Amino acid sequence: MTHSSGIYVISTTLGEPVRAFVPHPLPPAGSALEPALFADLNRQAELALARLSGVSGLVPSVDWLLYSAIRKEALLTSQIEGTQATLTDLFDEEAGFKVSNTDDVEEVTNYLRAFRWVQAQLRDPKGLPISVRLLCEAHRLLLDGARGAGKQPGELRRSQNWIGGTRPGNAAFVPPPPEHVPGLLADMERFIHATSTGLAPMIKVAIIHAQFETIHPFLDGNGRIGRLLIAALFEHWGLLSEPLMYLSGYLKQHQSEYYRRLSAIRSDGDWGAWVAFFLEGVAQAANAAEQNIIQVASLVTSDRRHLLQSPKAGPASYRLFEMLPMMPRFTIERVRQQLDTSFPTATAAVKVLEDLGIVIEMTGQKKNRSYSYQGYVDLLSR
Template structure:
């Protein structure tokens, strides 16, 4: 029996009548989703997430784990929307080094700010839970001062939008009319916080993400907020103690299939294929994140030994080294500021790390030099 995922309604937009899709409330029904097709994969994905959760106890600082994971997610989720910024661009911007594509970098930076804000809210006893109100506030931060800034940041849309094509009439997909969106979001929020949930949490996250993307409640930024929602639920539902999973890497690598599965569930009610795709992505992304943590931890441990064996090493040298995983691109001025020391002391610490082969000078200039923890950055860029 074919499942009906929603209904089409005729709405007026841009002086033409178009058929907009209105999804059924979650969970899928008539028939209910077939658990036997994803039970094994769901178990494997949960185990991969559990193993990833345990990785934070193997390293001396969880801060650099979060730093690298969030930046990879911010970069990749922005690249899915066409942003051309690179990881080096992001690190340069953080170091106060000018970048040529500042607009694209600002979009990535805004995502980092939105992610930080949302995480602070869900972790605070007095903060907002995962909710439409929280998503709209994160959306306002995401679009502040960048492309999309004129498209009602922080507000649920009051006009018709569309995906693909030049107008609703030739679009690939037309989301629900604006007057229906508030009720659909309310239903989605009820599903997120339902106390009668019987589906595994990762399956529920798959459903929530797809439903959010189908509703498309904003005029811009829906993809990034929808993927942020995945990270938020993983942490709020205590599947991960820290945001170590960067799903956007998998979604970007399988972008065509990502969009095809979303299209199929709307057209044919094929929620099962989407759930399988999503669970496989969680398993692969979690295993990749584990491997990355092991590689980075091994590199940092080996380089720390180098620092400790250098005769010119001082306490400030070691302090600077310990900062490198969250400050992989730097200038002497930045090192001076972070360490709270004089310029000569910061310069001496950098010089020792250069001699150890840990830092590399990137400009070739006598003045205005910048430095990079190249081996570390190379590991991050491999992904």
């Protein structure tokens, strides 16, 4: 049976025959992606990204912004898959505090590792390009640990998988049989590196993400690797100079529409509605990230002014303050190590910030105290 975006083939799995969907190679055929249809949405998304890049100059260090943006993306992409960890859990884990849902936090930190590794490869002239190998290695890092052990980390699936339903026969969607996967991914890789497709880069990112999710090449982690691929393509085509946007926030907010739009490509060949949804998402996510940067910049500026006006402040408390955006939860021992100073000096520096109300003590104990740059944590957790 033919279909506008692919064909169905009969695949037998767990002893029952099912209709598995095999997508056509990219680009989509026909006039569904006529550039004129998306010119306005594409321009709005590009403008939003340009403004986001511009506003990052408001803070002294773009590393601050990246610290929180990358963690928010890691958290939100994991939450789409049902992970319960919060941003505070992530900060606490980094501070060495006890967290209750360690498996969930491990999943998020694995995503962070995979993301950083992919970014390093793409920025290294000798690194891997965007390729099946790159995605497999990212998958291996993502599924490293307790939950991923039986899910063939780093390997393309060798069995039929399905999405939704309790068995392949009542599934919402059955991806291509495993023998089709390597060829489909090779086609996708060719499309990524093709020089003339006549499509704007952001539209290409949208269709590549959809194609990846349709191929569903791994036993687990396809959603997260597919969204990591979006970030990698933004880097590859220079759409945003630094990964300051967390698109997964928009996708999580509109999760049922996200899945419905992807599904309509397979059922009706409706590429247009998916691309429009994606471009609107980029514009909204870039605008949200821009607003967040403005709020962070004004909070930090006002707290810094407060500190500089204090007669008790000195070099150690100034240095500690500048570290807070990348160390929002901490102990005095951690401050001592970071400032490379004595325990009394570290204690005094923390006390200056606590007395000014910039940081708060969280335990209420006399010993083993923990601190938080709470205004900042609250701002990022919104």
